[in-house]
Amino acid sequence: MEFNKLIEKNFIYLDGAMGTVIQKRGLKINNVPEELNITNSDDIIDIHRQYVNAGADIIYANTFGANRCKLQKSRFSVQEIVSKAIDNAKSVCINTNTLVALDIGPIGQLLEPTGYFSFEEAYDVFKEEIIAGKDADVIVIETMTDLTEIKAAVLAAKENSNKPIICTMSFENNGRTFTGCQISSMAVTLEGLGINAIGINCSLGADEMLPLIKELATWTTLPIVIKPNAGLPDPITGEYSISAQTFADQLAELVPYGLKFVGGCCGTTPEFIKTIVSKFQNLKSVKLNTEIPCAVCSPTKTVIINRPTIIGERLNPTGKKALKEALLTHNIDYILRQAIEQVEAGAEILDINVGIPGVDEKEIMLSSLRELQGVVDVPLQIDSSSPAVIEAALRKYSGKAIVNSVNGEDKSLDSILPVVKKYGAAVVALTLDENGIPKTSHERLKIAEKIIKRAKSYGIKESDIFVDCLTLTVSAE
């Protein structure tokens, strides 16, 4: 069955844990459970079969850690393991409507700026998995805790396949991941990148996920996915003790919040899925028509734009000798100091412009972004007259940024708007064009209308367009 047909169903059932069931069967897992796809394929196929028989509409292939970093000590390659894993799963789905998902988990390295693993390296790792998993029906990116990492995975999926993408991150009780990523930041960023379903998996039980799902429902119009653990494990023994019925009952409480894809994570078994399917037979999924506020974000801070919001613009070299000097000498610390000062003084968003002659604007923009995001929480506004710099910055930026700017000239519209759409950014629209700044408000309005119409044709939401009417100083003319 096609994914688009599948999501018309009342609820879509996912599978449960693979690791838990492997352990229960007494299979010895060394450091690489994905090798079992090759060494013990019969067992893996049987586990998949049990989930299909329990009612799963989508089963996750046993590829969670099948990336080149985690497979370093394995005698098998990513290609070998992933393709065999997909084969195993698909063999069980013949003559059923069940789809197979390529399951992509975290790389296992800490990304910049906290760690040393770069965004580009992460992208390459994910790209390799996605190409190896070309026979899967769906791509699932799960158990992620770092917004930069999940963004790299989503971009790798979008640029190297045209499969539907389901994303889930793992949160703690306080609604943040271990790297501090909030639910709102996940939703605002990933929906903008064009994924198909969004949600939460692992770390918590279904009852603990209730407040988080409630919050997620206020930030997204995408179908919601949930794959909780079977409660919390015993701290000493690591065992899960919740019953399948209790689990299903807890999940049912989440239906009013737009729950669409339901499954289980650590500690769950085929029995759990069977029980969920049985419980949910008599329930009706709810489509929420959430009015999502206009917002931009970093991983740790979301700024809703529904009132005058302060954007610090001191990181703009025009008329600033010290900043120009800092850029010429690659003094990133100076930039960071300026940023911290502005935030401490009340800036809610920071504009960053590093374009002066004599510097590699793209390189400084990327270095600055990377360091800035490690030191300030606030969302950023990428300010440049170069579409190439804007694109490179948007690609690396963790969160949803504002692009400063696009204007009414066709050249600007056609080079900036597609990039704004691709990376899910908001955009400042200047009411000027190839003829300069118009003298009348009426002409400015016409340019604004042109920009908005063109932006909407690219699929950019009206609420993501901030029109700058270019108020000039009174005695300027």
Added chain:
Amino acid sequence: MQIDKININEALGYMGIHGKPGLDLLKEIEQIEKELLKTYSPHYLYEKHGIESENGNLRISNTPVLLCGKDITEHLKGCKDIVLLAATLSFKVDNLIKSYQITDMKKAVIADALANALIEQVCDAIEAEIRISCKGAAMTFRYSPGYGDFDISMQKSLSMLLNTQKRIGVFVNDSYMMTPSKSVIAVIGLS
């Protein structure tokens, strides 16, 4: 876990300050202590495992992990079980210190020292919890990779065994440094 005060004397030791600090410095330390206590977010886990002797070293039962070195073996003499502990103050503390490094290096040094004292206090609190779960058993003091000849590389194998990445967001890189930096992995013997 409720920690209201950081052990300032210990922090002074980390800063290399012996004797009583001046009033101004003390005030600054207290200010940063307040900030740190507002910011840190402790995450931790612990697990009990059996150990058995293997060619003079200690195998953690049913795992690929071998505890090597005469110092750890000596430390765990007479123990049949161990508790593995991992804890962190979270990346928020690293970000705070980084932020101070850019604006005021002195504050960064103070914050770093206070954070070192704080993570030890967090571990003490975890040990108190473990003591209750392992009622009656005698516990050794906590022993981390890097102590004596207990090789620092064990940091990585223990982190993998405990799955600290997934469970508490603690990574160990190829140079055996932990991120977030204010983190501890340790072995406690039970007898």
